[in-house]
Amino acid sequence: MKFLFCEVYLYFVLVGIFQIMFFMLFSLLLILSNRIKKISGITLSIIRVGIFNLFLLGLGALAHIIWTISIYGKYYKSQDYAVDFYPFFPFGQWVLDRYFSNPSITGELLGETTLFEMQLIWLLFALPVWLLSWKFTVFFVKKYKYRMSR
Secondary structure, X not given: OHHHHHHHHXXXXXXXXXXXXXXXXXXXXXXXXXXXXXXXXXXXXXXXXXXXXXXXXXXXXXXHHHHHHHOEOOOEEOOOOOXXXXXXXXXXXXXXXXXXXXXXXXXXXXXXXXXXXXXXXXHHHHHHHHHHHHHHHHHHHHHOHHHHOO
C-alpha cells in the first residue's frame, strides 16, 4: 500500500507541475485572445480548463498505477523509473534511454516486445484517460452550470 501511495504522490508532483504550467499558459493565451469578449466568458473557460486538468491528473494517476502494476517489469524495464506513463507523451525510446546516475546503464524491452507494441499499449492507456477526462468535464460542467455562471 505504501508503494502505491508513493507512486501516486510522485505522479501528482511530477505531472502536476507540468499540468499547472500548461494550465497557466493556456489561461494566459485565453485572456490575451480576442475570441471571448466578456470577462465572465473567459473566467468560465478557464474554470472549465481547470476542471478538465484535474480530471486528467486524477485519471492519469490511476492509469499510471495500473501501468506500473501491469506493464512495467513485464514488457520493459527502465533504469530511472519515476513516472513512465504520461498521457501527453507517447512511450518511446526516451523512456528506455533515461538514466539516473550511471549513463552506461539504460532500460530495455523484455522478451519479444517491440517499441511499436509498447506505443500501442500506451495508446490503450492514454486514450481512455483523455476521453474520460473530457466526458467527466462535460458532465460536471452541465451539472453545475448554474452555480458556475454566478
